[in-house]
Amino acid sequence: MHDLVGRCLLLFLGTLISLVHSKTDSPDVSALNVMFKSLNKPSQLRGWQSSGGDPCGDSWEGIKCSDSSVTEINLSGHDLSGQLGYQLSSLSSVKIFDVSKNNLNGDIPYQLPPNAQSIDLSENNFDGNVPYSISQMTNLEEINLSHNQLKGQLSDMFAKVQKLKSFDVSNNQLSDKLPNSLANLSNLNTLHLQNNRFTGTINVLADLPLNDLNVENNKFTGWIPDELKGIDELKTGGNSWSTGTAPPPPPGVHHRRRPNKQEENSEGSTRSLQMGLIIGFSCLGGICLLLFLMFVFTRRRSPPPSTHFLDEDVISRRKGFTPLHSQELGTESYVSILKEPKDSKSTDPGNSDMKSLLKSPSMGLRRSVSSRVSFSENEFANRLKGRKSTSVQVVPYSLADLQKYTDNFSPDRLLGEGTIGRVYKAKYPEGKVLAVKKIDSSLFQGQKPDDFSKLVANISKLHHPNIAELVGYCSEQGHNILIYDYFRNGSLYEFLHVADDFSKPLTWNTRVRIALGLARAVEYLHDVCSPSMVHKNIKSSNIFLDLELNPRLSDYGMSCFHQRTSQNLGMGYNAPECIKPSAYTSKSDVYSFGVVMLELLTGRMPVDNQRPRSEQCLVKWARPLLHDHDALLGMVDPALRGLYPPKSLPPFADVVSLCVQTEPEPRAPISEVVQALVRLVQQSTLNMKEDLSSSCRTTDTEYELV
Template sequence: MKMDAFGNIYGLVILSISCIYPNFLLVCHAASALRVMFNSMNSPGQLTQWSGNGDDPCGQNWKGITCSGSRVTEIKLPGLGLSGSLGYQLNSLTAVTNLDLSNNNLADAIPYQLPPNLQRLNLANNQLIGEIPYSISQMPSLTYLNLGHNQLQKQLGDLFGQLTSLSTLDLSFNQLSGDLPESFSSLSSMKSMYLQNNQFTGAIDVLANLPLDTLNVANNRFTGWIPSQFKKINLQKDGNNWNSGTAPPPPPGTPPAHNGPSYKSGGNDSPSGSGAGGGSKKSGISAGGIAGIIISILLVGGIVAFFLVKKKSRRSSDIEKLGSQPSAPYSSTNVVPDMKSMQASSAVNTKIFDTSASINLRPPPVDRHKSFDDEEFSPKPVVKKPVAAPINVTLYSVADLQMATGSFSVDHLLGEGLFGRVYRAEIDDGKVVAVKKLDSATLPSDMSDDFTEIVASISLLHHPNVTELVGYCSEHGQHLLVYEFHKNGSLHDFLHLSDEYSKRLIWNSRVKIALGTARSLEYLHEVCSPSIVHKNIKSVNILLDTELNPHLSDSGLASCLPNADQVLNHNAGSGYGAPEVAMSGHYTLKSDVYSFGVVMLELLTGRKPFDSSRPRSEQSLVRWATPQLHDIDALSKMVDPELKGLYPVKSLSRFADVIALCVQPEPEFRPPMSEVVQALVRLVQRANMSKRTIGNDQSETPRAVNPDTQDYIS
């Protein structure tokens, strides 16, 4: 320990001596700051060049360092499992414009001393605590700031007044609180802002006049009205306490707002600040002016009241006419008769339903409170064409499925996913199926036509590794999907819920499961037209039959459900989500590839994607495992202990290579699924060839090879 300290001091002394010479001055400052950073990050072994005696990060090609001449311009070290803190000398790196330390395990507070001329700062997906430092307010060149998925706290200070070049801001998934700062209104270049999953309060009026394309404020404690300026942008707002109804107009005499509408419920917020007397000539409105305004209001009110009475009398006569017609269209006036007739015709006894998973036979009450979504900013209702019934699938009634599931009892419950609960059901011919009851939050009860279209789309998916849809139910506002049943349950159960009586997965079975799942995604991405993004790849949704062949469930479902993305984003901390999804909330073919890579990591290590019971540096599977995938010694220590060392070393290494490609932070570098399939096929072919020619790998005994020897390449 003393020798290490002496070595560090010696290196700094030599470095200081070299700084005497002008040619080394810039290099000296950079090397000194980076050496302090290296020590603060607990001297990570991944940065081998940093730990040597070299003193020139540009001339000696230090990992993650980009230079222009002898000046360091970029520090990019994402996804390396780095720990510790950032150090305290980064402000001397005046030429650095890009600092990316995302997807690591860095802790402590963000230092005040940051490179002052940054254009991009990305510290997302770490374990940073404390407040956002004030030094960020002194970075006028900053265009991109991402501090999402950390543990930052407290209220935002007025840091943003000079950040007029900032176009992307991500503060999502922290513990920030309080009202939004007024300086947000100065972000004149802001295009994308992500504030979701914090504890922000108050109104969002301060954002109203920003040139936003995307705004995510979901899952906070915001109140007030949503500004009308947001009607044309990509807005995610659920999970707050918005006021319903139309926002009130400004009080009489209030001048037009400059920074956006900041309407209050009261009328005492006039900028003139006149006293109670109101008789002074300096007051904003004279007594005569007030009298004129009152008369005008009374006159307009009388006219409006006249037309409202007239309209009401006309509506009552229209209702009488509708009552005499043989079939009236659905409206709020005939909800009660429809409900009564529906309940009278239903033979289902609702009292015997399980209370935790009961099907409500009553339609939801009509919401008469209008917000901006319901009225002028939503598209006008259109007359839909009749939806054709799906072919090749069976239409069931609620009564049929109730009987088959024991009234949707807990005894028949197989599991609960993001879109609803799944029950085991035995239908009339003795066939066992799985019934998924969609939650109303995922698909509201009044969208039966949309549900029929969804069923029609999913029923067209046919692939050996895709769970088949065999039926559906759309009755009484309820939406249920009936799938084929797979006896061996999910891959998640095999890997994480195993006990002494369960059969463990040998290496060949794991490779087979990975290959079959890859083929299902290749089918969705590259065979289906248009391509289908699954959005919810995880081990729970990979079902295994009696031969341990994988079947991907929920295929096509998330792409069709109108509220699927919002539901999925609430589960963003599961460990399967790609970094760009956490930032934008948007899913792509490449985000599916990333999630598949995480599943492969599960198969390799036997670990969960995120496990809070492990040490902090090992909780995120991707962050912990990625730096070790190309180190054969580290790789052998990562392997699932359940394999008991029975696997081919070369096969393991190639498997890890595929994982590394899939979980790359940049989506454009991830391979298409067809290439993943080809890589896994080559892996299996080589393994089979070696068994036929030169025998087993030394690390694999015949006992590990012989089971599961059927050909799973074709």
């Protein structure tokens, strides 16, 4: 009897221990389930399931784990076909991801395991572009995308992937020039670009610590930099290199030259002297720097101008600037209190509450020379109604002029880029500034000559106060360019997520107004345009703010390119059903709009790998908390410093919840979203005075006099 009880107890304990140690994290299970369902008849994957299961505990084929997290996926040479699904970004603990030597097709998923160190997708049938999300994979050390059918250009995606040691995109159909950000790869040892259609020079590679470089069989021109000729493994055949002596580099450009062995030996003899001189000058420089800093702080100079739009500072100085947080706080009496006084002596010295607020380093009302321009005060309710849209006449621009006023599309004029193309800043002598969108020429391969003309005609018909309207175009010598007004205040993404010590946070009322304006822009596309237009790329970096901080939605009318390139949206914005671009609907746009509302509410990015694992995906973290009042108070963007009417949070969160439902059916149509936001504005107007005074009293203790 005792033996039977003992055996049962041991069996129970063993089962319990197995359950405790083998249960795989649910995000990992869900991602692998989606991947399994996206493959074509993957019966050869032992243990895999389309729903549920325990990859770590049940030892799914090709899966390795640490505790309950999947850390390695190795399915190389398994004769797999189909696609990889849309949920790889949930695999946040995966370090090695290898699906090489299969028959996988379609796009490389835009969202790859975000913290991977090694990715191998080589020897498949992937097409489309190299996903720009690689730019956020800061732990990446090696990636192999060779022997596929990738097209388009390499985007400027290498600024943050400093750990990258090996990059292989050989044997594809990539074209255009090499991006300038390749020069940032200070640890890159191996670079294989052979058998593509790259053009231009390879000067950007001159200072990289390469030991293995293959650029054979492309369309490179110019000279092979002397700095690269000492590489152990160097292959450059099959290009159109220039002959003769290479010209000297431009003034101010000095490349690192690889010394030969004799030079290395001779350098050693002088190194001690050089080090002595360096140490001596460093000490002298340190003393001078210390004296300079003492001088600066004793003078108590005013803060320097923001460099966010450095070349616009002169324009900004022409008129006064009132920091953003003093604008549109809701009631006229409250605005009149916080309004910057014309004479600083007129501020009531006895009002300790207001002195505390005025002197807060992050919310102070000092006059600033930041290039961001605020809107005038009052008229909040009137502006919510929107201005009447005036039709903008779309005019042709010459390629020569655009090249001249963008400094020949100089990297210094680059405003941004995406899967469709790059946007440059054009500055005309008379002061006119334009945003010039240069569409990737590969997107027009195989299309009719008049396809671009039709695109321009369709986009030019769209007029709404909350969209960035087309003002011009250019179609010359194979270049297809769209031209828009340049918005000096930049994008909503920059306001919310780009650190700037001298800019001020958007007020709560401004955020609500931006949400309503954006909703009206989407409503215009969905319900007013005929036929209805699905945007497919709504995100905060595509929402620009005019001089009065009204939102202007851009990148509309480009869905045909998203369809052709099969690119998903930016990380964190695409709805769960959007496995492929053909799955996008108006409800998918509503989901993306809801993510932007979450950014306005929380100040967080849609995906942030620097946060705790449970908070990295904004929607997954926020969705369960939207109906919890206490949790909701803790979600609000800390930059607001409590200056918001608490009663407006639950209805705002309710709208967000209606937009970010997992399934598309329960999501509200955008027309209902507009109505809900209008009601929120009306309620806020009625209760603003009471809520704001209460908010000030409860937050005064958080400020310190400085």
